[in-house]
Amino acid sequence: MNNPTQTMDIRRDLVALLPRLRRFALTLAGTAEDADRLVREVCSRAIQKSHHWKGEGRIESWLFSLMRTAWSDEIKKRRKTQPSSTPKAQGVVSSAEISTMATSDQILLSLPSGLASVFLLVDVEAFAYGEAAAILGIPEQAFAERLCSARLRLSEIAPEASERRA
């Protein structure tokens, strides 16, 4: 339970998964700075709690759940300490604004709040609806609705992005 080999293993796993953890963190936190802080916090928790991971299923599922919980905690903390300021929320951005965006991060963050995480879990990380909804702590039906909205939104901005690239 407490052996160093297991700890080293999860550290290796975490480093290997780091780009994906960071990408998911970005969809939750909205800024690279907050995302990196969140990844650091979650990796620290995962190492401390590595004995909870029994090697069944995908470790990403456990790590993403930890991350979503950690981010919810962070939002609550911020609300308490700075009631007027909320974490940077993604608002609705017009297609014209999208065309001026330089990086993929900026395009992702232009999605309405919550949609990027939903899209990432199913279309990129290949989770089933039930598992992905459990990771985000939302009902499956609401999850399916958001996923559809995310696809429609991405479809709306896709042509403009293509023109920008061309």
Added chain:
Amino acid sequence: MKASASSSALEQRISAFLDGEANEHERQEIEALLVNEPQARALHDNLKRGTDYGRRVFDDAMKEPLPLELVRTIKNAPLPRRAIRLPDDKKRQSLSFKPSRTQALVACILSLCLGGGIGYALGTQPGSTRLGGSEVQLDSRDWLDDVVAHYRLYTRLPDRLVEIGADRPGDILAWLTTGTGIAFRIPDLSQSGLTFAGARLFTADNRPSGLLLYRRGDEGEIIAITFSKTRPDTNKPVEDIRADTGLVSWSTPLATYVVVGPSSAADLDEIAAKAAGLI
């Protein structure tokens, strides 16, 4: 976390169809629509285009370099420390058992009588021995599975979370003490950010069990403490995850307790350690 881009029912059905999440009947209907309805085909293509574009964007996001400092932090992260001691461990360590000769003699005689009695009882009912053994093995697993099932059910019914609310602690104490046969106190876990919400009585493996429910913060991650007279196979504290639900259990001579929460809750063992001293 509200989606601003609203979607129609048909769009949602096609979206689920794209992911293979539609059932057989639904799949056939959508396939027929895609053949016969140009509008459905257009929606399908639209959703597909969004999916393809989103994947490309997310793939691009992966290409951005990682901060080296982040990688170093994880590689050099401190080792886990397992310092939390549940009551079972404490008790085992603090007990010093040094019997006198008289006590040892009395214990021997009692053991002999008890062993003889049990042997006689088993000898007169040989068929029941095997059954009893297998039941004991199943007991703890089934009980914890029931606990997880009830926890998952009630945490998904926020309006029906408790039977008696936190505003009636006297009623909760009287009701659950009578119902379970276990005297207890309602632990104050506010230091762990938990607010007592109320209680329930349910049956786990055919035994009455008490369930004390706590909310964390405003949005309400639910943490529960359950207790029952059920005797598990082992008296050792158990930490486990079943169906995305974390469990930390410990036993006393009178009852078995379990702290239940989401598997992502990192501090269940700390809560269990606190609750064990307060309940």
